[in-house]
Amino acid sequence: MRSLVPLIATLLPVAYALAVAAYARAYAREGGVSDHLGPVALRVAVLLHVFYLSVRGVLEGHLPLASVYDFLSATGLSMAVVYLYIEAREGIRTTGAFVLPFVFAIQIVSSAYGNQVTPEPVPLRPFWFELHTLTAVLGYSAFAVSAIYGVLFLLLYRDIKANRFSFFFRRMPPLEVLGQMNIRAAGGGLALLTLAIILGVGWVQRSGTGTLTDPKVWLTLFVWCIFAFSVLGYHRLGWRGPRAIYVSLAGFTTLLLSRVAVDLFFHSFHSFR
Amino acid sequence: MSSNIAEASLDFLCVGLNHETSPLEIRDALVMNEAEVGRAIEALRGRAGAEEAIVLSTCNRTEIYARGARVSDLPLFVNDLLREIKGMDLGARGHRLYAYRDPESVRHLFRVACGLNSQVLGEPQIVGQVKDALTLAARSGGSGPVTERLLDAALRCAKRARTETSIGRGPISSVYAAVSLASKVLGSLGQRRALLVGSGEMAGRSICHLMDSGVSQFTIAARNRERAEALASRAGSAVVRVVSLEAIPVVLPGADIVVSATASPGFVLHEPAVRGAMKIRKNRPLLLIDLAVPRDIDPAAARxxxxxxxxxxxxxxxxxxxxxxxxxxxxxxxxxxxxxxxRFMRWYRSLMLKPTVTAFRSHFERIAQEELERHRARFRPEDQPAAESLTRSIVQKLLHRPTTRLNRAGEDGNTGIRRIDAVRDLFGIEREEGTDEDRDTR
Incomplete structure (x- = not known):
């Protein structure tokens, strides 16, 4: 079983690369009939990924989220799952060629540097702490997918405004739908992050580990506020177009910068090392 | 003798004219209504002896497809027919009809159905027109098993062309392009409201295309109220409101799509009006389509x-x-x-093969029966069933392989046709036998 881990870790980027190639082919072939190949390849890659993480979970006795590479792998899987959910909901496959290369890139880094079972078992952690980590990873992944849709929205918006009816224009879904995909992913991420925050606060208070004044905690709350503002603007204030997108992109940028800042400039009790 | 099958496969003809060969005035003058199509089919069946006939008459083409016509010069016959029905003598005008013999006539029909032969490449209306032609032919007694199969195959071909390629994709008129843009910006147009500025032909076409895309609420702002009302009455089930041009700033905030096509020399829609409307509609996307020359909408609004x-x-x-x-x-x-x-020609050839195969087998069975009768007296009565069975069995075994090979001849193109011709030649099977048989089987 243990020997399977490096093998699957090597296979995973290959599986995602095949999915990326299939989606890119479907994107490039306007009116092509073979655009079911991408979803099939992606589902296979996701199943393989779930199997990989399950095997590691069984061998390590906890969720495989001990290192930054584990975190990357879980983020890649979550992004793929979020993408598949949005694809199934909206019935649009042409955006896969833009989302999945990130999944592939994330997984190749994770497979290259974090393909071994953690040698020293991490002390047993309560189920709800594991859930905190899991929901946080899923939330961040949803924000990442939302950001990709946001960028696609802005590119398409710019093209239509400028009367540039390029190949990209023809292959993208309607602007309104891209906006919905952006906000739905952001909304999903917000819900998951809310759950992660609640579970995290509960864990801090029960275990006495760490403090709520930790920079990562308040930066996360700040990110939460930005996304909440974006989702609220869309649903309650009727925001449409670039404004709502810029706010959600600001949220994702803050999220990325805050993670770098926490690791470089602050001492946080729960950063990945 | 060797030309029997070849002749049989060349009894399908297409004669006609289209936008590539004839000017609009001739095409217009030759468009046939249902009664005229009926008369043409009757003449083709009666006077030209065609077994089956179909007339495809649209504003861009008038074509006649006939099977088994027994006239030496079908284009000349069609020319006379058109003079008789439509009063137009193409010959006197020095105009020639094109003629295709199958499989070229089959290919021509398939290309027509796919929109390859249309004035606007890949236009979809032709599919409906081909269906209508079949319906009219059926009503007039012109269609038969071959033409029905032929038109089914043409429609299948058109469907494949539209699903397997992008021949039918993308807008091909300004108004359709405008509606596509609306869909690209706003997504589903089902709940959207459109404001049409002007009541001319462009506005009329816009309303049709927008209704086809699901828009069901329209406001028409026009100077000529009477014409706008007439346009509104053409909108069928849609909700249409007519207002004056001065009311545009009032109705603009409620519209998601604005199509402007007036003959106004200056702007009809100014930037401040659009700015005000955007404020009221909380910045929700607004699509402005300017179909007028000179332009109706202030370009500053685009900013x-x-x-x-x-x-x-x-x-x-x-x-x-x-x-x-x-x-x-x-x-x-x-x-x-x-x-x-x-695929169609293979089916068609197999239709022609069936009588030959039947005649071939009958030929052997007849000889066997004759020989059996000649020698019947030499058998005791109780041995006669065994002798008959033995003879039948020998004939069956001898004919099994040749029959199988003959049945497959249709798939082998010209080689198959030569094989059939050789069999007819070797065993003295006349085409008439087959033709009768062929009719019986139908």
Whole structure:
């Protein structure tokens, strides 16, 4: 079983690369009939990924989220799952060629540097702490997918405004739908992050580990506020177009910068090392 | 003798004219109504002796497809027929009809159904027109098993062309391009409201295309109220309100799509009006389509966020792009046409083979029966059933392989046809036997 881990870790980027190639082919072939190949390849890659993480979970006795590479792998899987959910909901496959290369890139880094079972078992952690980590990873992944849709929205918006009816224009879904995909992913991420925050606060208070004044905690709350503002603007204030997108992109940028800042400039009790 | 099958496979003809061979005035004058189509089919069946006939008459073509016509010069016959029915003597005008013999006539019909032979490449209306032609032929007694199969195959070919290639994709008119843009910006148009400025032909076409895309609420702002009311009455089930041009600032905030096509010399819609409307509609996207020359909408409105302004130049660019894409799909469609023509001709040849195979077997069975009768006296009565069974069995065994090979001859193209001709030649099977048989089987 243990020997399977490096093998699957090597296979995973290959599986995602095949999915990326299939989606890119479907994107490039306007009116092509073979655009079911991408979803099939992606589902296979996701199943393989779930199997990989399950095997590691069984061998390590906890969720495989001990290192930054584990975190990357879980983020890649979550992004793929979020993408598949949005694809199934909206019935649009042409955006896969833009989302999945990130999944592939994330997984190749994770497979290259974090393909071994953690040698020293991490002390047993309560189920709800594991859930905190899991929901946080899923939330961040949803924000990442939302950001990709946001960028696609802005590119398409710019093209239509400028009367540039390029190949990209023809292959993208309607602007309104891209906006919905952006906000739905952001909304999903917000819900998951809310759950992660609640579970995290509960864990801090029960275990006495760490403090709520930790920079990562308040930066996360700040990110939460930005996304909440974006989702609220869309649903309650009727925001449409670039404004709502810029706010959600600001949220994702803050999220990325805050993670770098926490690791470089602050001492946080729960950063990945 | 060797030309028997070849002749049999060449009894299908297409004679006609289209936009490539005739000017609009001739095409217009030759468009046939249902009664005229009925008369043409009756003449083709009665006077020309055609077994089956179909007339495809649209504003861009008048074509006659006939099977088994027994006139030496069908184009001349059709020419006379058109003079008789439509009062137009094409010959006197020095105008010639084109003629195709199958499989070229089959190929021509398939290309027509796919829109390859249309004035606007890949246009979809032709599919409906081909269906109508079959319905009219059936009503007039012109259709038969071969033409029905032929038109079914043509429609299948058209369907394949549309699903397997992009020949039918992309807008091919400015108004259609405008509606495509609306869908690209706003997504589903089902709940959207449109404001049409003007009541001319462009506004009329816009209302039709927008209704086809699901828009069901319209406001028409026009100077000529009477014409606007007339336009509104054509909108069927849609909710249509007519207002004056002065009311535009009032109705603009409620519209998601504005199509302007007036003959006004100046702007009808100014930037401040659009800015005000955007404020009221909380910056929700607004699509402005300017189909007028000179322009109706102030270009400064395009600078406002979430306002998408497109004029005729922009729409022309979309149309040109679509046509270019469609042209790139032509080789792919031609391949589909080739496949479907081969498929149809294979079926058609198999139809011609059946009588030959039957005649071939009958020939042997007749000889066996004759020989049995000649020698019947030499057998005791109780041995006669065994002798009959033995004879039948020998004939069956001898004919099994040749029959199988003959049945497959239709799949082998010209080689198969030569094989059939050789069998007819070797065993003295006349075509008439087959033809009668062929009729009986139908």
């Amino acid at each position: 406002l966020p979430n306002v998408f302004l497109h004029d005729l130049d922009a729409l022309a660019a979309i149309v040109a792009q679509s046509l270019e894409q469609r042209r790139a799909e032509v080789p792919g469609v031609e391949l589909i046409v080739d496949e479907e023509v081969t």
